[in-house]
Every structure is written in C-alpha cells, then in structure tokens.
Amino acid sequence: MWGTTTVVAAFALALVAMSFAFMGGAVIVAVPLAIVGIGVAGLIDLSRRRKQAASMHDHREQARNESVDFTDRDKQTLVSE
Secondary structure, rough: OHHHHHHHHHHHHHHHHHHHHOOHHHHHHHHHHHHHHHHHHHHHHHHHHHHHHHHHHHHHHHHHOOOOOOOOHHHHHHHHO
C-alpha cells in the first residue's frame, strides 16, 4: 500500500473504532467520513497507478521507435560461433 493510503485507512479505522467505543452520535459521523476517506485514498492511488502505467507505455513506445546502430566491432562480438 502507498504511504498516504495507509495513513488515511488507519485514520478511517480509528474513527470507526472511536464511534463504536463511545456509542453515541459519532457512528452517524464517523462511518460515512471513514468511507469517504477510504474512497478518496483509493482514487488517489488509482490515479497514481494509471500515471505510472502510462509512463511505462511511453517508455516502451520510445524504445520501439528508436533504431539501434551497431558498429563493425559490435557486429563481430554479437556473432555466435
């Protein structure tokens, strides 16, 4: 898990635990707040992963488009005997 996601999830779990410990109106506030916090952390993590995957795709495309020029010495060392 990512660092921010872990912190938000721990905070959300603490809110839920507090709401059950005090058994008051905190349940009405803490549970939806925890769900929203977990959702936001999930969306941020999803966005980060999407950007990372797009970056890898771009690197792959750049590597595919570049041709490699071998020198005569390279060609000699690449030949298997």
